[in-house]
Amino acid sequence: xxEAIVVTSGKGGVGKTxxxxxxxxxxxxxxxKVCMVDTDIGLRNLDVVMGLENxxxxxxxxxxxxxxxxxxxxxxxxxxxxxxxxxxxxxKDKSDVSPEQVKxxxxxxxxxxDYVIIDCPAGIEQGFRNAVAGADRAIVVTTPxxxxxxxxxxxxxxxxxxxxxxxxxxxxIRANMVRSGEMLDIDEICQVLAIDLLxxxxxxEKVIRSANAGEPTVMDPSSRAxxxxxxxxxxxxxxxxxxxxxxxxxxxxxxxxxxLGIG
Amino acid sequence: MTEKQHxxxxxxxxxxxxxxxxxxxxxxxxxxxxxxxxxSHQQLLSGPIVHVQVKLGTRQVSEDEKEQLRSLIRQQGNxxxxxxxxxxxxxxxxxxGNNLKVLTGxxxxxxxxxxxxxxxxxxxxxxxxxxxxTGDIYxxxxxxxxxxAGYKGNExxxxxxxxxxxxxxxxxxVISRPPDEWxxxxxxxxxxxxxxxxxxxxxxxxxxxxRKLPVLFRA
Numbered sequence: 221x222x223e224a225i226v227v228t229s230g231k232g233g234v235g236k237t238x239x240x241x242x243x244x245x246x247x248x249x250x251x252x253k254v255c256m257v258d259t260d261i262g263l264r265n266l267d268v269v270m271g272l273e274n275x276x277x278x279x280x281x282x283x284x285x286x287x288x289x290x291x292x293x294x295x296x297x298x299x300x301x302x303x304x305x306x307x308x309x310x311x312k313d314k315s316d317v318s319p320e321q322v323k324x325x326x327x328x329x330x331x332x333x334d335y336v337i338i339d340c341p342a343g344i345e346q347g348f349r350n351a352v353a354g355a356d357r358a359i360v361v362t363t364p365x366x367x368x369x370x371x372x373x374x375x376x377x378x379x380x381x382x383x384x385x386x387x388x389x390x391x392x393i394r395a396n397m398v399r400s401g402e403m404l405d406i407d408e409i410c411q412v413l414a415i416d417l418l419x420x421x422x423x424x425e426k427v428i429r430s431a432n433a434g435e436p437t438v439m440d441p442s443s444r445a446x447x448x449x450x451x452x453x454x455x456x457x458x459x460x461x462x463x464x465x466x467x468x469x470x471x472x473x474x475x476x477x478x479x480l481g482i483g
Numbered sequence: 484m485t486e487k488q489h490x491x492x493x494x495x496x497x498x499x500x501x502x503x504x505x506x507x508x509x510x511x512x513x514x515x516x517x518x519x520x521x522x523s524h525q526q527l528l529s530g531p532i533v534h535v536q537v538k539l540g541t542r543q544v545s546e547d548e549k550e551q552l553r554s555l556i557r558q559q560g561n562x563x564x565x566x567x568x569x570x571x572x573x574x575x576x577x578x579x580g581n582n583l584k585v586l587t588g589x590x591x592x593x594x595x596x597x598x599x600x601x602x603x604x605x606x607x608x609x610x611x612x613x614x615x616x617t618g619d620i621y622x623x624x625x626x627x628x629x630x631x632a633g634y635k636g637n638e639x640x641x642x643x644x645x646x647x648x649x650x651x652x653x654x655x656x657v658i659s660r661p662p663d664e665w666x667x668x669x670x671x672x673x674x675x676x677x678x679x680x681x682x683x684x685x686x687x688x689x690x691x692x693x694r695k696l697p698v699l700f701r702a
Contacts, residue, residue, distance in 0.1 A: 414607065
């Protein structure tokens with residue numbers, strides 16, 4: 221029996237889908253059997269980030285309404301044999317599927333996969349309830365902004381009520397802004413949210429580039445964000461991986477860039 | 484009389500002491516007093532002039548009510564009311580101490596905690612979270628959200644926190660928004676209170692001056 225992990229944030233645009241795609245891929249990279257589930261019905265993105273949009277035949281709503289079997293709707297990744305995705309429908313609405321139906325699907329997927337990564341839509345309404353229905357754990361994604369932290373706090377409160385243990389990923393950290401005090405630092409965020417920190421991901425242009433190319437960032441080991449996601453995946457498997465030092469590494473990057481003559 | 488007696492009459496060297504119950508209705512006290520004086524204790528209360536001390540317990544009475552008591556006792560020719568006393572009400576601090584609720588946990592964004600009485604939160608109040616209390620609010624942790632003490636109109640209420648960095652503080656009907664209105668250095672171990680209708684912030688060590696607390700450590 222595998223484990224279902226919901227990736228959620230409350231606020232939109234903090235990188236839930238990117239995190240889901242990268243963690244899913246990173247786990248596959250570590251040899252796990254992974255299925256990603258997009259529950260953002262009506263606004264599906266995970267397929268685009270994964271570059272699997274053109275392979276979709278059936279979706280989550282088709283499964284819910286009985287037009288196909290669950291494994292018919294699963295889309296196999298183009299890079300890994302053991303990585304699948306259950307896409308959301310683009311035409312329907314969040315209310316077209318119930319938490320019970322999602323829970324049932326997740327339960328069935330857990331039998332077959334080591335990890336079921338559920339990409340949650342923004343907000344705390346029906347879409348959120350659908351996404352967390354079958355989850356055993358949660359990854360709460362936030363960025364170092366007050367609004368994102370506020371929403372993450374709200375979501376953690378809701379997860380606590382449903383007794384889903386949550387861990388935190390702080391996304392898009394800019395070392396230079398943290399250093400100058402313009403951005404919330406990691407300690408501040410952790411103090412307010414008071415949950416375990418699963419990982420930090422530095423802001424990296426490569427993430428946007430690779431998302432547009434339909435290639436998860438994790439595949440590119442030269443990207444700092446990729447290393448961060450790989451670290452997160454290893455921590456999920458129980459490895460002790462130290463947090464990436466923001467300052468020092470950026471120094472290395474600077475030196476490296478200087479060396480190449482672009483810094 | 485079938486019901487519970489509310490008046491006890493004690494004889495002492497100086498005369499008589501009337502102990503009046505402080506939990507029943509005042510009118511039933513008067514009725515019972517009249518009954519006792521005229522009926523049941525007739526024989527006791529006749530004879531030479533006797534001084535009477537009336538003790539009301541913690542009941543607070545108006546001058547009017549005192550007069551009612553006096554005239555009732557005076558009807559009995561030989562009784563002379565020497566004093567009518569009531570004990571000061573039990574110091575509110577002690578009462579407060581009894582109804583202090585201790586809670587552990589984090590009040591997160593979107594969550595509201597409401598309590599009748601005083602509240603001690605062992606944990607944080609996060610931005611977007613709300614604490615509502617009819618009495619005092621004490622936070623052993625960081626107070627970053629909205630705290631409203633004495634929200635049913637208690638202006639004596641205070642808000643104290645290990646780390647006082649609220650988005651908004653309210654005491655009774657007064658609202659204060661830090662840091663627009665005030666901001667102190669480290670915000671550690673502070674409390675907010677009302678002084679002449681305005682919110683004031685001070686260090687926890689100053690609280691005893693404000694409260695004039697009964698000395699707890701006298702022994």
